[in-house]
Amino acid sequence: MASRKIEIMDTTLRDGEQTSGVSFSVSEKLTIAKLLLEELKVDRLEIASARVSEGELEAVKKITSWATEHNFLENIEVLTFVDGGKSIDWMLDAGAKVQNLLTKGSLNHLTHQLKKTPAQHFADIKENIESAASHGIKTNVYLEDWSNGMRNSKEYVFEYLDFLTAQNVERVLLPDTLGILTPEETADFIKEVCHKYPTTHFDFHGHNDYDLGVANVMEAVKAGANGLHLTINGMGERAGNAPMASVIAVINDFLKDVKITVNEKALNKISKLVETFSGFRIPVNKPVVGANVFTQTAGIHADGDNKNNLYFNDLMPERFGRKRKYALGKTSGKANIQKNLQDLGISLNDEELKKVTQRIIELGDKKEVVSQEDLPYIISDVLDSDTIEKRVVVENYVLGHAKGMKPSTTLQLRVEGVQYEAHAQGDGQFDAFMNALRKLYKRHSKRDLPSLIDYAVRIPPGSNSDALCETIITWKLEEKEFITRGLDSDQTVSAIKATEKMLNII
Numbered sequence: 001m002a003s004r005k006i007e008i009m010d011t012t013l014r015d016g017e018q019t020s021g022v023s024f025s026v027s028e029k030l031t032i033a034k035l036l037l038e039e040l041k042v043d044r045l046e047i048a049s050a051r052v053s054e055g056e057l058e059a060v061k062k063i064t065s066w067a068t069e070h071n072f073l074e075n076i077e078v079l080t081f082v083d084g085g086k087s088i089d090w091m092l093d094a095g096a097k098v099q100n101l102l103t104k105g106s107l108n109h110l111t112h113q114l115k116k117t118p119a120q121h122f123a124d125i126k127e128n129i130e131s132a133a134s135h136g137i138k139t140n141v142y143l144e145d146w147s148n149g150m151r152n153s154k155e156y157v158f159e160y161l162d163f164l165t166a167q168n169v170e171r172v173l174l175p176d177t178l179g180i181l182t183p184e185e186t187a188d189f190i191k192e193v194c195h196k197y198p199t200t201h202f203d204f205h206g207h208n209d210y211d212l213g214v215a216n217v218m219e220a221v222k223a224g225a226n227g228l229h230l231t232i233n234g235m236g237e238r239a240g241n242a243p244m245a246s247v248i249a250v251i252n253d254f255l256k257d258v259k260i261t262v263n264e265k266a267l268n269k270i271s272k273l274v275e276t277f278s279g280f281r282i283p284v285n286k287p288v289v290g291a292n293v294f295t296q297t298a299g300i301h302a303d304g305d306n307k308n309n310l311y312f313n314d315l316m317p318e319r320f321g322r323k324r325k326y327a328l329g330k331t332s333g334k335a336n337i338q339k340n341l342q343d344l345g346i347s348l349n350d351e352e353l354k355k356v357t358q359r360i361i362e363l364g365d366k367k368e369v370v371s372q373e374d375l376p377y378i379i380s381d382v383l384d385s386d387t388i389e390k391r392v393v394v395e396n397y398v399l400g401h402a403k404g405m406k407p408s409t410t411l412q413l414r415v416e417g418v419q420y421e422a423h424a425q426g427d428g429q430f431d432a433f434m435n436a437l438r439k440l441y442k443r444h445s446k447r448d449l450p451s452l453i454d455y456a457v458r459i460p461p462g463s464n465s466d467a468l469c470e471t472i473i474t475w476k477l478e479e480k481e482f483i484t485r486g487l488d489s490d491q492t493v494s495a496i497k498a499t500e501k502m503l504n505i506i
Ligand SMILES: CC(C)C(=O)C(=O)O
Pocket: 015, 079, 102, 142, 143, 144, 145, 175, 176, 177, 178, 205, 207
């Protein structure tokens, strides 16, 4: 099958910046533009709307000056308006060479917004294109609201295209401005247009209002579109645009006769960078780039991955510079834990694995998310607690903390089968717990409690779950120092666990 090259135009810096609440700084725009062209290797970039602000002018100047040095100037585009030449003057000042001229692609928009006749609009457009060409600026033309135009004023759309295809334009840009098309309509409309003007380059620009952006883009390519407008992370006006990462995966996996130059491996990196700069969070389940999309959670999936890769599809994380993960939680089971242990280079015997699995299930029941980084802490806690025979058990306690009152604790301790109870106040919850413990010890034991000489709390490094914290307490008894540790999702509880270990050591 002969392959057909299509152009990928990224409009994160123009339509993407129209995401509510998003504004890129000059240096962020330049950084993103470089990465899009040099690493992701998109064909073209739309970087700004003309005449928006001083900051936008500065950003375009910076990008065009970098692009001139690196031979990318022809790949940089700016959205312009039919405004009697003001956008062209702005382009000249900014050093940009390709304009995407915004015109009306439906009679409804033309009549009610511009209040002009088709003949007047065409005359203005012709003047703009000729003036741009005389200044060395190339023109692509947007037919804004084209999808509605095809539905409701087809005669106008084709009258306009008859006129436009006879002008000095590089490309005609067909937007589904309101994201209203179905995949079937997209296919029919693009086919009709491409069939009538076989030598014209048509781009499709799909908005995502019904979550049909990717499906529509796929149909547009199959129907003959020569280029696509996409944004990183699907950013853009209202519900955004068709997202770059999903569309690239779809083209590579399902449209085998279509050739694109985009480098899949760079998709994740640029998604993260744009997320950081824009503050627009990537949903964790966003295909290809979401945090969870390569994580197997159910134990049965991890088990199947061990048995002839039963749960793998073509979307292998390595294609996008990512790694498969196995979640740890109440549904994860032994196979998931084994996968994580392998990654960490830790081996456990069956009995140990059973205990660690049990602890992870208990944490899962408390709605805690356990990460791979938490695992060594859980192992040391579970196995460590297990080797100590429990003579003393901290059986029950109430920790009281109320505004305007001193923290207090009621504690029930079981020592060699007998239960004792005490109540005490303290400067904090753990201090109150220790005071209650001291009371019991004084009453029922001939021995002194060790003094607490250091108390440290840490969250497992690299853990993004905040699920666990470890309390490490240094004790001193008769000139000898020793350390105990406790692990729990609650800081005071982890300190109490470390204290219970101490009670069983002394
Ligand atoms: C700039 C215009 C063409 C646009 O983004 C749209 O119509 O979706």
